[in-house]
Each structure stands twice: as C-alpha cells, then as structure tokens.
Amino acid sequence: MPESKIQQEISQRKPFETAFQEAGVALLRTSDQLQRRLAATVEPCGLTLQQYNVLRILRGSHPEAVPTLEIATRMIEQAPGITRLLDRLEAKRLIERVRCSRDRRRVLCTISTAGLDLLATLDRPMLETLGACFESLSSAQTRDLIQLLDDLREGLYSIGFHRNPTPKEERNP
Amino acid sequence: MPESKIQQEISQRKPFETAFQEAGVALLRTSDQLQRRLAATVEPCGLTLQQYNVLRILRGSHPEAVPTLEIATRMIEQAPGITRLLDRLEAKRLIERVRCSRDRRRVLCTISTAGLDLLATLDRPMLETLGACFESLSSAQTRDLIQLLDDLREGLYSIGFHRNPTPKEERNP
DNA sequence: CGCCAATACTTGACATATCAACCATTCACT
DNA sequence: AGTGAATGGTTGATATGTCAAGTATTGGCG
Numbered sequence: 001m002p003e004s005k006i007q008q009e010i011s012q013r014k015p016f017e018t019a020f021q022e023a024g025v026a027l028l029r030t031s032d033q034l035q036r037r038l039a040a041t042v043e044p045c046g047l048t049l050q051q052y053n054v055l056r057i058l059r060g061s062h063p064e065a066v067p068t069l070e071i072a073t074r075m076i077e078q079a080p081g082i083t084r085l086l087d088r089l090e091a092k093r094l095i096e097r098v099r100c101s102r103d104r105r106r107v108l109c110t111i112s113t114a115g116l117d118l119l120a121t122l123d124r125p126m127l128e129t130l131g132a133c134f135e136s137l138s139s140a141q142t143r144d145l146i147q148l149l150d151d152l153r154e155g156l157y158s159i160g161f162h163r164n165p166t167p168k169e170e171r172n173p
Numbered sequence: 174m175p176e177s178k179i180q181q182e183i184s185q186r187k188p189f190e191t192a193f194q195e196a197g198v199a200l201l202r203t204s205d206q207l208q209r210r211l212a213a214t215v216e217p218c219g220l221t222l223q224q225y226n227v228l229r230i231l232r233g234s235h236p237e238a239v240p241t242l243e244i245a246t247r248m249i250e251q252a253p254g255i256t257r258l259l260d261r262l263e264a265k266r267l268i269e270r271v272r273c274s275r276d277r278r279r280v281l282c283t284i285s286t287a288g289l290d291l292l293a294t295l296d297r298p299m300l301e302t303l304g305a306c307f308e309s310l311s312s313a314q315t316r317d318l319i320q321l322l323d324d325l326r327e328g329l330y331s332i333g334f335h336r337n338p339t340p341k342e343e344r345n346p
Numbered sequence: 347c348g349c350c351a352a353t354a355c356t357t358g359a360c361a362t363a364t365c366a367a368c369c370a371t372t373c374a375c376t
Numbered sequence: 377a378g379t380g381a382a383t384g385g386t387t388g389a390t391a392t393g394t395c396a397a398g399t400a401t402t403g404g405c406g
Binding site for chain 2: 027
C-alpha cells in the first residue's frame with residue numbers, strides 16, 4: 001500500500017512528509033464530513049448546527065437560565081458571534097433573554113417551550129445520523145478514538161489561546 | 174471517573190447517552206481547535222486556511238495547471254465558493270488563471286512565483302505548529318488516529334454524499 | 347447539421363463569521 | 377464616596393460561506 005487513504009482522497013501525488021500532516025488532514029477532513037451530515041439533519045428545521053448546539057446547551061440546564069458568555073464557552077466550536085447567534089434564535093422565539101437583576105451586565109438566556117418542542121423532534125433524527133456515521137467503528141474503536149482526541153486536545157490547550165482554562169464554579173443566578 | 178473529558182470541557186451536567194455522541198463532539202471540537210491554530214499560523218501572511226490549502230494543491234502539481242473544479246474536489250473542506258476563493262488569490266497575484274483552449278469551459282489555475290515564495294516562507298512555521306499540536310501523541314498513537322479516522326470516513330462516504338433530498342418545510346417567518 | 351442535455355464554471359442575493367471598538371456595570375482600592 | 381481596571385455583552389465594518397439560478401461550451405443523438 002504505497003498510498004495512504006487520505007492521499008488518494010485528495011488526489012495528492014507526493015506522500016506526506018510527516019505523520020502529523022496526514023493526521024491533521026484526516027482530522028479536518030473527517031470533521032468537515034461529519035459536520036455536513038449533522039448540519040443536513042437539522043437544516044430542515046431551519047437551524048444551523050451552531051444554533052442547534054446552543055439549544056442543546058440551554059435544554060441541558062433548563063429550567064435554569066445561562067448567561068450569554070457561558071454559552072459561548074460551552075459551545076463545541078468557538079463562536080465569537082454568540083450575540084447575533086442568540087439574536088436569531090430569539091427572533092425565531094426559540095429562546096428568551098432577560099437582563100440579570102443582580103448583575104445588570106449579564107443577560108440570561110432560557111430555551112422556550114417552542115425551542116424544547118423543536119429539539120424534541122430532532123432527537124431521534126440526530127441520534128440516527130450519528131449512529132449511521134459511526135456505524136463503521138466498533139464500540140472499542142469509538143472509545144479509542146475518544147481517548148486519542150482527548151489526548152490531542154490536552155496538548156492543544158497547552159499551546160495557547162484556550163478558552164476553558166478552568167471549569168469555573170457555578171454562580172447563583 | 175464519572176465524567177468524561179469532553180463533558181468537563183463543555184460543562185455538561187448530564188453524561189452522554191451514547192459513545193457516538195461523545196466521539197462526535199470530541200471530533201468536532203478537536204478539529205475546530207486544530208483549525209484555529211493552523212489558521213493563526215497562516216494569517217500573518219494574509220491567508221485563510223482554505224486559501225493556503227489551494228496554494229498547496231497548486232504547488233503539488235506545479236508546473237502543471239489544475240482546472241477549477243478539480244481543485245474543489247481536492248480540498249480538505251468542501252468549498253462551494255471555490256470561484257471566489259480563487260478570485261481572491263488571483264487578486265493577490267498568488268495564482269494565475271487561463272481558459273483552456275481545448276475545452277473552453279474549463280479554467281486552468283497555476284500558482285505564481287509569488288505564490289511559491291509565499292508558501293516557502295510558511296513551510297517551516299506550519300510544520301512547527303503541526304508538530305506542537307501533535308506533540309502529546311506518540312507516533313503509534315498518531316498512526317492509530319489516522320487509521321480510525323480513515324475507517325470513520327469510509328463509513329461516512331457509504332451513507333451518501335448527496336445534497337439534502339428532503340424538500341424542507343416552511344421555516345419560521 | 348440541429349437540437350438538447352450535461353459540464354464547467356460564474357454570478358447574485360443572502361446568511362453567517364470575525365475582529366475591533368464600544369457601552370454599561372461592577373469590583374478593587376484608596 | 378471616587379477613580380480606574382476588569383467584566384459582560386453589543387455593535388459596525390468587512391470577509392467569507394452558501395444556495396440557487398445563470399452563462400458558455402461541449403458532447404451525444406437523430
């Protein structure tokens with residue numbers, strides 16, 4: 001097997017110089033594919049994957065509200081445009097926002113009933129999509145993959161500009 | 174170990190229902206982090222990661238030209254906006270485009286000397302960034318990761334690459 | 347030859363992402 | 377209190393991504 005799989009996929013003529021390069025390309029490419037399939041699953045509901053992600057976060061702590069920037073730190077992908085993301089969800093009446101009375105700088109976000117209903121209709125499709133995507137991996141392989149990715153992120157965070165330095169304590173809202 | 178690493182990172186209270194979910198989140202999140210570090214490495218040269226990727230593809234087949242859509246298929250991330258991506262690179266004089274005389278529908282792209290020079294200055298920084306990112310993985314682990322991602326994509330491709338066929342319902346007004 | 351479908355892009359309209367500058371509020375300290 | 381720094385979030389300019397429809401060219405078929 002002179003050629004790697006990724007090399008064939010992107011029709012690359014020269015082999016990778018280092019395994020890092022191949023792993024990097026494989027990671028980015030695989031993630032992109034998964035992302036597209038998940039996005040296609042939520043798209044019929046008029047949601048982007050990021051919007052779906054926000055709703056999941058809010059459902060996770062429902063009925064407690066979550067301040068804006070804490071949502072940002074919990075996102076799977078870094079989202080600097082969190083305000084406008086929330087604007088769109090609020091415009092669709094899927095979330096509600098109120099200013100915190102104890103600390104008036106904060107804006108507390110809650111998922112609405114409509115949001116909960118919408119998420120409920122997506123639960124099964126999302127699980128099915130994910131299941132289909134990971135069908136080719138055994139459960140042992142899936143565990144290995146999780147472990148490797150965890151290790152990889154561990155190293156990544158030590159390099160710099162990480163968002164979640166320390167999982168901070170809960171603050172009473 | 175009641176909590177998984179990812180669960181801590183995104184401050185998730187409830188554990189994942191399936192290993193697929195955890196693996197999916199880990200994959201997307203790790204990829205996002207890697208992507209940001211690579212993007213930060215090419216950014217000082219005024220390039221996005223996608224633009225860098227195009228230049229790499231063109232250098233790979235230099236001095237032979239590559240038609241537009243073939244670039245798109247070789248990209249790491251799917252890029253529907255390939256035309257405008259090339260427009261920007263051409264505006265910066267990093268690539269050149271000419272219409273193919275044998276098949277006048279095609280547009281052939283070549284990397285310019287300036288493009289080659291620019292890439293040359295980025296070779297070392299990119300290798301260093303990648304090396305730093307993968308520092309926490311042994312070479313055996315890196316190989317395992319590549320293999321797992323390859324297997325995963327294998328399954329992904331078999332699901333179907335087509336556009337979302339379901340004609341969607343009307344969205345929120 | 348003449349027509350039509352397929353190919354290879356290109357363009358326009360719109361949604362979203364990104365970075366920096368900004369405002370309001372709170373905290374720390376004198 | 378009173379000032380300055382830090383925090384929490386918003387906004388504006390600009391870049392980029394995405395989908396649908398459009399143009400030009402080619403290849404196939406009668």
